[in-house]
Amino acid sequence: MTAFHVMSGAGEIYSRPVVNKISTSDVFEALRRGFDDFREKPSHYVFLCLMYPVAGIFIALATSSANLLPMIFPLISGFALVGPIAAIGLYEISRRREIGMDTSWRYAMRVTRSPAFPSIITGGLLLFAFFVVWLVTAQTLYTNVFGDVFPRSIALFSEQVFGTPEGMQLIVWGNLIGLGFAIVVLATTVVTFPILLDRDIGLVAAMETSLRATIANPVPVFTWGLIVAVSLVVGMIPVLMGLALVMPILGHATWHLYRKLVAPPVV
Numbered sequence: 001m002t003a004f005h006v007m008s009g010a011g012e013i014y015s016r017p018v019v020n021k022i023s024t025s026d027v028f029e030a031l032r033r034g035f036d037d038f039r040e041k042p043s044h045y046v047f048l049c050l051m052y053p054v055a056g057i058f059i060a061l062a063t064s065s066a067n068l069l070p071m072i073f074p075l076i077s078g079f080a081l082v083g084p085i086a087a088i089g090l091y092e093i094s095r096r097r098e099i100g101m102d103t104s105w106r107y108a109m110r111v112t113r114s115p116a117f118p119s120i121i122t123g124g125l126l127l128f129a130f131f132v133v134w135l136v137t138a139q140t141l142y143t144n145v146f147g148d149v150f151p152r153s154i155a156l157f158s159e160q161v162f163g164t165p166e167g168m169q170l171i172v173w174g175n176l177i178g179l180g181f182a183i184v185v186l187a188t189t190v191v192t193f194p195i196l197l198d199r200d201i202g203l204v205a206a207m208e209t210s211l212r213a214t215i216a217n218p219v220p221v222f223t224w225g226l227i228v229a230v231s232l233v234v235g236m237i238p239v240l241m242g243l244a245l246v247m248p249i250l251g252h253a254t255w256h257l258y259r260k261l262v263a264p265p266v267v
Helices: 024-040 042-049 051-062 066-077 079-086 088-098 105-113 117-146 154-162 165-189 192-198 203-216 218-236 243-261
Strands: none
Touching: 024 042, 024 088, 024 218, 024 243, 066 079, 066 117, 066 154, 066 165, 079 117, 079 165, 079 192, 079 218, 079 243, 088 105, 088 192, 088 243, 105 117, 117 165, 117 192, 117 203, 154 165, 165 192, 165 203, 165 218, 192 203, 192 243, 203 218, 218 243
């Protein structure tokens, strides 16, 4: 696995980057800088992220049959679980702008040339597996609460969820379980993909660094998680099209948050 830069980087030495202590003001500063990156060339970034609302609408339509209606919300909310890898191109744009390089949108695709790309792909597969586990868990919860009887329409499904005690039970447990999934992903990936793009240290070392950054900065990191969650909800309101604006801003801001959480390497 070392040859694929998963356990360690190209030097085959396990690296432990230094983690900084930050405040919640640093989180909002990272968000501001992310917005500045987006504002620099917004048309490019909206183009890159149109896949999110389009995919969300497609998922909603594809799952509108009677037996898959309960999976619409888990599928859409699962964007938050795969978001760290989906924004990898935006991290590259922010990285290039930071050092004064060309930030044309075509460079977002050049992450495939990174020596850490195998680690990035492996991390993406792990997130996808986590997403699948979340969907299976959500489906199991629904059947445990309502049984194998599925609603025939969106109206009946809404009435079932919001108008019955079983529905409230589903909402409470679903959100608690979803929160647990979100916390695990946040803690293990808050800086994982930006650091892999910046330094070839291996996936395991990157995830360990992310976990250490979270433990050292629980309030700022979970403040960031709350900002992401609220932003995604707001972005989903106008038929998911708001995600085309929300996702690039969050993606760029994640890069700047990484810069604050992890100290630069000693030259």
